[in-house]
Amino acid sequence: MAGRLHFDRFIEKSYTVLSQLDLLISNSGMNKLELGLIKIRTSQINNCDFCTAMHTHDAIHHGEDPQRISILNTWRDGKKWFSSEEQLILALLEEVTTISDRGLSSEIYNAAVDTFGKEKTCKLIMAVANVNGWNRIAVAAKTDLFGFSETITNKYYE
Numbered sequence: 001m002a003g004r005l006h007f008d009r010f011i012e013k014s015y016t017v018l019s020q021l022d023l024l025i026s027n028s029g030m031n032k033l034e035l036g037l038i039k040i041r042t043s044q045i046n047n048c049d050f051c052t053a054m055h056t057h058d059a060i061h062h063g064e065d066p067q068r069i070s071i072l073n074t075w076r077d078g079k080k081w082f083s084s085e086e087q088l089i090l091a092l093l094e095e096v097t098t099i100s101d102r103g104l105s106s107e108i109y110n111a112a113v114d115t116f117g118k119e120k121t122c123k124l125i126m127a128v129a130n131v132n133g134w135n136r137i138a139v140a141a142k143t144d145l146f147g148f149s150e151t152i153t154n155k156y157y158e
Contacts, residue, residue: 018133025127030120032062037072037086038093038127044073045097046135088115089124096128 026035036059043051056069071078075090082090092112095104104125112121 018130018137021126021130022134025123025130028123030123030127033059033064034086034089035127036062036064037089038124039131040069041072041075041090042093042097042128042131043135045094046132046139048135048139051131051135051138085115088112092121092124093128096125097132 036055039055040052040059043055059069060066068081071081075082075087079087088108088111091108092104095102095108109121112124116124
């Protein structure tokens with residue numbers, strides 16, 4: 001569909017705020033591999049193909065095992081690939097991403113606070129919210145916000 005909005009130009013301040021939130025989360029001391037799982041799985045749920053590709057590329061660069069990424073969308077059946085903490089993060093991010101279905105359950109919320117503490121649970125929820133924001137803009141605009149699709153296409157199809 002031609003003529004979609006260019007959010008980076010049209011709403012530059014909002015784009016900048018999301019970028020700053022992403023940077024704040026990235027520099028908050030959170031584990032880069034956990035953040036990678038959050039970004040990839042959230043993007044998968046939101047059907048954001050180029051965000052999924054971009055975050056997969058970044059996660060592998062940070063040392064993530066490509067085999068784990070290949071089964072991430074079926075993590076419940078492949079629990080042996082993910083630690084109990086990672087499984088909890090995945091459950092949390094799925095409930096937050098699909099929050100209109102039934103909200104964030106007390107079971108998952110309480111398990112997260114018990115396991116990670118209040119501060120890290122807050123950071124996890126903010127990380128998921130931030131990725132959801134980017135996904136929704138990218139999918140709604142039908143655009144690659146960062147020029148990544150062209151880079152990845154050139155890499156694999158030249």
